Amino acid sequence: MSKRYHGGIWLGLNKRPAIDRPVDELSAPARVVIPLLQHRGESAALCVKKGDRVQMGQPLGTDVKGISCAAHSSVSGAVYDITEIDHPIIGKSVAVVVQNDGNDAPFGYVPPERDAAKMSPDEIISRIKRVSIASACGPDYPLWARLRRMADFHIRTLVLNAVETEPYICNAQKLIEEDPEQIASGFYAMMKATGCVDALLAVSDDYGTETDDIRKAASLMGYELRLLRVPQKYPSGHEKFLFRVMTGEALRDGISPEEMETGFVYAEDCLGVYMAIRNGTPQITKVVTVAGSAVGNPQVFEIRIGTSIHDVLERCSLSFEPERVVLGSAMRGTAVDDLHTPVIKPVYALLALKSDGKRRQPARCINCGKCAKVCPQGLFPNFIALNAVNADFGACHELHIENCIECGSCSYICPGRMPIVELIKNMKKARVEE
Template identity: 30%
Template sequence: MLMNLFKFKGGVKPPTNKTQSVTLPIAQAPLPSRLVVPLHQSIGGTPRPVVAAGDKVLKGQLIGEADGWISAAVHAPTSGTVVEVAMHVQPHPSGLDALCVVIEPDGRDEWIPREAVDYKALTPEEVRERLQQAGVVGLGGAVFPTHGKLTASKTVPMEELIINGAECEPFITCDDLLMRERAEEVVRGIGIFRDLLQPKKVLIGIEDNKPEAAAAMRAAVDALQEPFLVVPVPTLYPAGGAKQLIRVLTGKEVPAAKRSTDLGVQCFNVATAYTAWRAIAHGEPVVSRLVTVTGNVHAPRNYEVLIGTPMDELLKLATPHPDTDGIIMGGPMMGFLVPDPHVPVVKATNCLIAHDDRLFPPKPPEMPCIRCGACAQACPHELQPFEMYWFARAKNFGKTQEYHIFDCIECGCCSFVCPSRIPLVQYFRFAKSEIWAREREKNAADGAKARFEFKQLREEREKAEKAEKLARAAAAQAAKKAAEAAAAAAAGGDAAETAAAAPEVAPAAVDAAKEAKKATIEAAMARAKAQREAAQPKNVEALSGAQQKEIDEIEARRQVAHLTDADAASPAGEKTE
């Protein structure tokens, strides 16, 4: 069946460098000397550790419990002993530490008891919960918890389920080999997603430079008698981006402020479908993944690797050349040099590239931007990278947001085509990190201000309550003295005169209490008024007539509310000016 395909704007065609790592079948990486398993390996909350140093664990045992709905559990990749739960360097451009569970393997690789279930006998909620507890996340790079994407929109019917087998990034071939060798299990996993989302069509998009993978997927679809359609798409980076693949296959453009489900589309990676099937049908949580090991090595190949394996130990399996001077995690377009060769493989690790200056020669010095517009023509999100670059360089982060910097997926197309060799993506990452940092500071300041104002309010309330209590005590004391005076006068024979004076003393005490309470309220209102006046708006000299009118209307409503509150707080029968 032929389909009419669409195009997305921009894109580039870098050298693919894929043939080196597809000549050999998938191999199983041996047990490493130790496993360092970060607890935070997906978007969302950080799982809580449920093991401690000295604990014995089995392969697949829970070691990190999901923290909230958008979070995924973490499991022991093999059997052994927990050495420590401590901070270790994570595979991230920042080089920051993350909380990790360190396991010393015992060599037995002994599994927990695994329970295979028929997912069709479960409710959709139970299937999603099992996927969360199995730690299934998007293995295409985004690592979003898969169960969180398996609920269709309540208002928009699900039209298309897109399965992403494009794998457009150069050097990476793990999805290609997965589809060639394990196509049936991939298709069965797609069936789980289909039954949960109930789409009208299931489309499997594979770039046309992977004919063997496409043929294997078609054969598996036919063997299982599924109505899925395998669609070759043109080889163009970044066709493997979710929004780009949705555009190519359906013609729908997903706006930045919306999710694809709002348009009746959802997208999953082929490796995600495979791990979902293993989790449901075999009771196996995600403890390993396929990783392409390539670059400056003698024997590039794809390996099935335990999560937590040190990258330098994995790289040794491909026999790197002596001049290797670093490890790139991911592809050359969106990947990064890991901060330490000992950092562990995580769920987001789809490729390791041995780096050297021959394969990746140092870039010439950065030259001034000539505003040629080549970056804008290559941008698949139709942004204006040269404008974002100028404002990011000037640290005018507000302007970068006006140019929609957070719509940038950091694909690297702009940097790839820039004739001035400007590392544009690095500037955009810097601007984003600065905006996030300032937002955190602003939120912290707002929280501190709210706490301070609440403290002031509490202190004012406590002062008013204390004054009222003192007034009641003074009234009671005055009444008591009046009674004692009356009793003494009665004992002295002047009872009639004391009885006439006693009623005058008690009302005087009550009036004194009222005056004290009124003074306290007036003092509190005066302080509040002074605070409001001190917080008058600034930078309002150049307001338009419409803006000034709106402010006046708001101020009038505030004054009415203030007078109403003041009347309610005044003693009975009195008005507050």
């Protein structure tokens, strides 16, 4: 395999049976907890108080200056409480607790224009900002800010990144299979917003004929959606890895894809943009793969934002008491202890895992070098980890810790069970907080 595919690991994908089941809407819980911050950037400013009646889709917080967007209620009902939470993905945030009245009474939105072809790039980006689409795939800046940056850099290629190479995860594949026209339409709006001329659909090579309908829909809308199939080697879906696969070139230190005339969006982004332009409806749900060895009925669900992990798992018939619950994927996710933690916009997977019955040995590096072989960024994870243990940021910097994409391949392969990626994440976090 060429250097385009240097590093990474082959994982069992385990998409069945979720991939064979339709995307299902999970019923709304009795209460939702909506953090005002659900993306990188500034938190929304609270605009309701305890006891207020709110409708589904009504702002609970409004956007502020800078990179920000509003936070909307995912149910109708009454504001039960206003509190502060420390979310494992996004950190501390004010959160609004809404008691659901079960009516789903919608907040009124009447979009003035429903056709992206007749809207200017600025109008499209403003609409996307108003509906607060954020972070389809892990913590990131809001979609409007990402698109603005792509437009500023005059990107040439917009990539619909539907590569899924992590165990269980199949959100994009299901959405592309079920909603090809809507996704092609949302993608077209983003092409217009960024001014790009080249459209690429990137998928992992386990996709079958799902890509046919979306490419046909794109063609009927007047653009060609080129197809790139990439090996199911993890982390092919990571933007840096995918960029190298696409171009044969690595992104140099500190250079973003936009600076190389390339932007990445996701299937759920496209669906959100389609809904924003057609109906003006804000993002109040999240598409999440709920799976793992302790889940009896793995499936992709559309979940109201603010639903607790406990409420999600209760509706998914656990077949075992989970030993570990992970927000996100098995490779990059964050283990959570508090099952009251709400599902928010960056959450794309929820895994409940039973015990593997193995006794845990103390972590120890045996200098086998396997971590360096699998690192897609060409780093020496073992040396970085050892320096991270000693809190020696200078040495970690020399070893290019900033280039680590936190894919977890090193920790996965390590026979010494060294928590390499945790050490790296903690080191980076400590540095930022200094």
